[in-house]
Amino acid sequence: MMIKLHMNENPYSPARSIQKAAIKGLENVNRYSESKFLIELKKLLGNYNDTSSERIVLSHGSDLLIREIINIFSKDRKIIMVNPSFFPVTQYALKQASRLTRIQISPPDFKLDSNLLLKELNEPTLIIIDNPNNPTGKFMIDKGFAEKILQKKDVLLLADEAYYEFSGQTFASMIEKYPNLAITRTMDKAFSLAGLRLGYLIMGDCFKDHFPDFLTYLSNPTLFAAIEALKKPEYMTSNVDKILSEKKRVEKELLKTGIQVFPGNANFLLIKTKILDFGKRLNDEEVNIFNLSDEWMEGYYRISIGLRKENDVLLSAIKKICNDDKNRNL
Amino acid sequence: MNRFVRTEECFIKLNINNSTLEIGRMKKIGLIVNPIAGMGGSVGLKGTDGGIYKEAIELGAKPTAPKRIEDTLALVNRKDLYFFVAPGKMGEDYIKKFDFKYEVVSEIGTQTNADDTKRIIREMVEKNIELLIFVGGDGTARDVYDALGLKIPVVGIPSGVKMFSPAFALSTYAAAEIINNEYAEVIEKEVLDIDEEAFREGKLGAKLYGYLKVPKKLNLLQGKKEASNVNKSETIIKEDIAQYIFENIEKDTLYILGPGTTLATIACKMGVEKTLLGIDAVVNGQLVGTDLNEEGLLGLIKKYLKIKIIVTPIGGNGFIFGRASKQFTPEVLKLIGKENVIIVATEDKVSRLECLRVDTGEAESDNNLIGHAKVITGYKTETIIEVK
Numbered sequence: 001m002m003i004k005l006h007m008n009e010n011p012y013s014p015a016r017s018i019q020k021a022a023i024k025g026l027e028n029v030n031r032y033s034e035s036k037f038l039i040e041l042k043k044l045l046g047n048y049n050d051t052s053s054e055r056i057v058l059s060h061g062s063d064l065l066i067r068e069i070i071n072i073f074s075k076d077r078k079i080i081m082v083n084p085s086f087f088p089v090t091q092y093a094l095k096q097a098s099r100l101t102r103i104q105i106s107p108p109d110f111k112l113d114s115n116l117l118l119k120e121l122n123e124p125t126l127i128i129i130d131n132p133n134n135p136t137g138k139f140m141i142d143k144g145f146a147e148k149i150l151q152k153k154d155v156l157l158l159a160d161e162a163y164y165e166f167s168g169q170t171f172a173s174m175i176e177k178y179p180n181l182a183i184t185r186t187m188d189k190a191f192s193l194a195g196l197r198l199g200y201l202i203m204g205d206c207f208k209d210h211f212p213d214f215l216t217y218l219s220n221p222t223l224f225a226a227i228e229a230l231k232k233p234e235y236m237t238s239n240v241d242k243i244l245s246e247k248k249r250v251e252k253e254l255l256k257t258g259i260q261v262f263p264g265n266a267n268f269l270l271i272k273t274k275i276l277d278f279g280k281r282l283n284d285e286e287v288n289i290f291n292l293s294d295e296w297m298e299g300y301y302r303i304s305i306g307l308r309k310e311n312d313v314l315l316s317a318i319k320k321i322c323n324d325d326k327n328r329n330l
Numbered sequence: 331m332n333r334f335v336r337t338e339e340c341f342i343k344l345n346i347n348n349s350t351l352e353i354g355r356m357k358k359i360g361l362i363v364n365p366i367a368g369m370g371g372s373v374g375l376k377g378t379d380g381g382i383y384k385e386a387i388e389l390g391a392k393p394t395a396p397k398r399i400e401d402t403l404a405l406v407n408r409k410d411l412y413f414f415v416a417p418g419k420m421g422e423d424y425i426k427k428f429d430f431k432y433e434v435v436s437e438i439g440t441q442t443n444a445d446d447t448k449r450i451i452r453e454m455v456e457k458n459i460e461l462l463i464f465v466g467g468d469g470t471a472r473d474v475y476d477a478l479g480l481k482i483p484v485v486g487i488p489s490g491v492k493m494f495s496p497a498f499a500l501s502t503y504a505a506a507e508i509i510n511n512e513y514a515e516v517i518e519k520e521v522l523d524i525d526e527e528a529f530r531e532g533k534l535g536a537k538l539y540g541y542l543k544v545p546k547k548l549n550l551l552q553g554k555k556e557a558s559n560v561n562k563s564e565t566i567i568k569e570d571i572a573q574y575i576f577e578n579i580e581k582d583t584l585y586i587l588g589p590g591t592t593l594a595t596i597a598c599k600m601g602v603e604k605t606l607l608g609i610d611a612v613v614n615g616q617l618v619g620t621d622l623n624e625e626g627l628l629g630l631i632k633k634y635l636k637i638k639i640i641v642t643p644i645g646g647n648g649f650i651f652g653r654a655s656k657q658f659t660p661e662v663l664k665l666i667g668k669e670n671v672i673i674v675a676t677e678d679k680v681s682r683l684e685c686l687r688v689d690t691g692e693a694e695s696d697n698n699l700i701g702h703a704k705v706i707t708g709y710k711t712e713t714i715i716e717v718k
Contacts, residue, residue, distance in 0.1 A: 083681060083713060094677065094711065102707075104715040106684050116702055116714060276501040297682050298500065 003310045006290040008134070008163075008268050010192040010243070011306040014225060015235040021228035022196065025220035032217045041223055044230040045200055049172045049185075055203050058216045062162060062184040062199030066128065067092050069158055069182065069201075072210050074098055077124040077156070082112055084296050086134045086160065093128065107272070110136040110262065114145050121155050130160040132167045135292055135302040137264015139169060146171050150178040156206060158182045163266035165190030165240050172202055179205035189267060191229045191236050196222040243267050247305045253315045257322045268304045275325045285317035356412040356431070357461070359509070360454035362447060363395050364466035364473075365419040367489045395465045395489040398502055399424045402463075402487055405506030406430075414457045416450045444473045451477035461485065461545075463509065471495045471521045475540035483516045483543040485509060495522045496646040497542040513545035517564045517678070518591045520645050537652070538589050538607060538644055562708075567676045568592050570709040572599040575640065575674065584634035585612045586627065586666075588641035588658070592674050596640060609657050624659045631665050639663075640672045643705075648683040650717070651690050651699065660695035668698055677707040685716040 013019070038058065046053035059065045066089050070079065074097045081093055083102040093100055101120055105112055110133065117127075127149065129140045141149070141159075149157050161183050164170050175181055187198040198218070203211060218226075229236065244267075251269055254261050260272040275281070279291035279301060290302040305311065396419075403425065413432035415421035420442055422434050435457065436450045447466075451474060454462065464474050465487040474484060486498040487505045497519040499505040523539035546564075562570070571592060576599040579585070585600070587593045589607045597604035597612065604610040608621030611630050619630055631637055639658070643650045650673060651658050663671075673686070688699045704712045 094708070097711070099710040100708075100712070101704075102711075102713040104680070104683075104685075104713055106716055113702070120714075277503040280503055293500075295681065297684065 001286065003287045003306060003313055005304045005306050005310065005314060006288045006302070007194075008189060008266070008302075008304045009194045010189055010239060010267070011304075011310060012192055012239045012242070014192045014229065015232065017232065018192075018225050018228045018235075022221040022225040025222070025224035027220075029220055031220075033220050033223050037220075037223050037227065038216070038218065041218075041227050041230070044227060048230055048233070049170075049202055051172060051175055051202060055175060055208070057201040057203060057211050058218055059199045059201070060197040060216070060218060060222065061188070062160065062186045062201070063088055063092075065184050065199055065201045066158065066160065067096075069126070069207070070096050070128075073126045073156060077126045078120075080117065080120055080125055080127045082129055082133060082140055084133075084135060084292075085128075086130050086162075087295050089128065089130075089160075105133070105136065105138075105140075108260075108262065110138045112140045114141070114148075118148065121149070121152050124154045126156045126158065128158045128160070130162065131169070131171075132163050132265040134162070134266070135268070135290070135296070135300070136262060136270050137163075137266045137268060138262075139167070139265060142169075143171065143174070146174065146181075147178075150174070150181055153180065156180045156182070158184065160184045162186045162189060165236065166244060166267045167265035169265070175202055175204050182207045187226055187229065190240050191226070192239065193222070193225060193229065196225055198222050198226045240267075243305050246308060246311055250303070250305060250311050250315065254318065257318055259318070259322070268302050271301050271303060272299050273301070274299055275321060278321065281321050282314075282317055285313075285320070287314050287317050289314075356410045357408070358414065358457065358459045359411050360414050360435075360451065360457075360459035360462040361399075361421045361425060361432075362416040362450055362454070362462070362464050363399050363419070363421050363424065364447060364464070364470040364489070365393055365395055365442060367395050367466035367470050396424055398487050398489040399463075399465045400427065401502040402465075402505050402509075403428050403430070405503060406509050408510050411509075414454050414459055416446075420446065420450065444469070447473040448477040455481060461509070463487065463505070465489045468495050468522060471497055471542065472523060472539050475521045475542055478542070480518065480541060480543050483513075483545050485545065486542070494646065495539075496520050496644075497544055499544075508545050515546045515563050516543045517546050518542070519544045522644070540607060541591055564676055564678065567678075567708055568595040569599075570711075571674050571676075571706055572596040574706060574709045575672070576600060580636060580638075581614060582634075583613065583636040583638055584618070584630060586610075586622075586630075586637065586639045587612065588639065590642045592642045592676065593640060596674070622657060624657050624662060627657060627662050628665070631662065637666050638670045638672055639666055640674060642675050643673065643679065643683065643686050645679050645682070648686045649689065650686050650703075651688045658690070660690050660692040663690060663695055663699070671699075671703075673703055673705045675705050675707060677711070677713070680705050680707055680713045680715060683715065685718045687718055 042053040042056040045056045070093055078099040078101060079093055079097040080101045083104045103116060131140050132138055133140050149155055157180060159171050161170055164185060171181060171183055181204040183202040185200050188194040251261050262270040264270060279289060282289055292300040292302060411430060413425055413430055414435045415425050415432050417434050417436060417438050420438055425432050435453050438446050462482060462484045464470060464484060466489055471486055485505050485508050487502060488498045518541040520538055521540045521542055523537040572595045575596050587597055587604055587610050594604050594606055600612050601615045602612055602617040605621050611619035611622060619626055641650050686703060688696050690696055700717050702714055703717045704714055707713050
């Protein structure tokens, strides 16, 4: 069976209690979700992020929220993004933005030049930054730099923290102080709910005005599962710990093969190899990783961290491909 | 049951019980192999251009192109292909090992050369091929460009010692993947002229030689959350860039347009026709110079107070001013100034570059250009990228 390591999913299924909650949600799928459950979920997310539930907006996927923000704010503002970035959002911005500036980050450090970004903030701007960045896994901005940006009243900052639970870095504590800050999160990744699609926005006051009645009727299975998952976050944290520990092991083993690994802060690894058709050859070994050559540069691949046994198959397939390649070149 | 193939019209027809069943129209593919491409590599020579080929043979070089084409054909699983192949070692010898429908085009002698490649490709074009598969190196790509230009799309299978031209597929698998699948879009990719003498001495001097149309490869292995159908086609993106430039044209300003198809689109929007590979100049919608050399550029620069250069990087290596772009000399660039250089490129091209590069041949001139630069990638869309 194909091992899926190409979409940054959590390899651990939701806990039994969460699955049961989702199944319970199916009982009434002929009805729209009740607002009391939406309110409960927002309250739980408020507590989880140490903020008011009024600052939370729910959606089936954080990318939909980012799109909505692009729709609302791009008419009279320039958008600044990093390149590369989360590809579906980039594609949407390219299509919708009236003005778009992308700042290219380059190997090996993939560092965002803060002075370069600050120089661009001379007009009303919406900055959209995934932090950590996808596909590099690198932090683009830290709190100090975020504050510098947020002191500019004409600038809105949207930080996509889809991988917060893995990276441990968030700007959520700054949301009360800075009205021009918004954060998108997801329960798809660390909470193992990718198939149910639960994204949310934590918004500063500037954004609140534009989302006064953004009441989303989430599906009941999603709603019930998310509520249950947030009531017992220790299942999620234990999985995150296991994934991060596996990530270290996979990184160490990959380095032994001679493949270039770029350490990051999420549940995936960015690698670079000169081996031709690397992705296809792994696919032949029943392992699917994300080949970045379509949207980005040749030779770069993103590998999600799987279960230990899946990672073992991945590593053994990579070692085989590397050995074959060495023998071929002898 | 009497089966027959009516090849001249490229239709497979089965004669079953006196009724003819038309299976469908076949795709006409040209196939040509440069049998000596890649022979220099195994004996430590870089390339087989010029007389080096004979030296390679004396050193015991073995052909690599046959394996390349056979590896590719082994991966081709489409049944609706009809090949027009070059004779003998230029194509026929390899395809006959497979179960493809084909016919041989033209004739060759015992020794083959670039003229054979060009002549046979022209004959294939007359046979109305829809796609050309060629195997070779940068030199072969240049021959293909000479014979074909941008008439029909190509799949270049790398077999030479050096494949610096972005027009090549990355591997035999990648080439087969393109052949096996229908493509919605073709994009123009550069063919480079590598100075092999310099390359043998460890230097890389790459000059833009031309463009070939290449089917845009789609990665079929990975499922994605979103199909990329929101992407605009390359042609529309170039139109967008041209429109943005056009709307910002300043009066009485000399616009010096570098080589490339993006620049050709801009020139078209300005109402002039530019040379594809040359450097041309436009003022107030009038062409005031074509295919300019350094002297021509300096002469024009002296006449105008306001001057802008518009250039596009070479795909793959990102050079905007390379050592082989002799016209844009340090003196020319110094007179025009970094602030008057406008860089344009499609988003796809920029995203694939680690950085832009300059190598004018003079350190001071290079130092003036390095840092960060804005590249116009669409209508009011730009990318800031490092220049090294």
